[in-house]
Amino acid sequence: MSHHLLEPFLVHIRIDGFEVPTALLVILLKTFIYSAICSSVALVYFELMYLATRYLYFRGFLKRYAPLDSTRHISIVFWSLMSAFLLPIFTAVTCQSGMERSFAFNPVSCCAHTLLYMAIHDVLFFYMHFSMHKFQSLHLVYKYVHAMHHDAVHLMNAYAIGYADFGDDLLTIGVPWAIWTLIAGSNWWNWMLPFSFMLSATYIGHSGYRSASPWFTLFNPLFLPIMLIVGKQALSPADHQVHHTYRRYNFGLFLRLLDKWHKTYKKSDKIAYDVHYWKKWVRVKENRESLANNKWEGGIKFEELAI
16 A cells, blocks of 8 residues: 555544654554454454364264354454454564565475474463463453453354454464564565464364364364474363363463473363264253353354254
């Protein structure tokens, strides 16, 4: 978007009696527009993954730890995604405005950068997440930043990843990715592919599906090589279900390492079942009511009832 085209419209804008520099308004406008575009693309990606995993689930290829809730919360998820994109895009627009981007693709470099990104983001995420849950002095931060995420995602689906307050993803996703934007350098793939892996991995982590399935490798080309390297140290959907059930365990984003070190890792004892099991389960009124009585389970729409 041309600075010269916008300048006549922006130079006369005053906020609280002060004229805001045109360049700053252009930067903020670019940041908002690019963030909105990226959030829309991510939202489409979530919907495609939701439809694809639902199809595989209905065909018996995937198992779930709970019945499938079809609630989308589109507007909440969109603004949550916006909060995740704003800081890194602002960083790129300001600190890297003159940088010439390279599109040279090197699979080894992409995997190496993704592993480095995972390590950095996992450390930052763990300690921010752990602190909000553990320290009484941060109770207000938990209440107004993170608590919403725990109110409505006990039955998980693709959109549970973004059911959060604006400040939650701004802090736990936006800040680490802004730091990564400065580290990744000029190569587009080394910057964006690790973030695409994060979106895919956290989608699966909140999906409620048993992750031990080769079908998930279809959703991101980095899944197979990264999982072969990380192995059993990767957090699973069952691990994250434990966090939403007990809230005192499994604070990591990608890995179990810091949880094991701080003795906050708890292995899930839940069993994943196929669609036939959950179809019978949701048809029992008492089962449905047992979930509806919980405040985070109001307004459930079970996909199994539509079969």
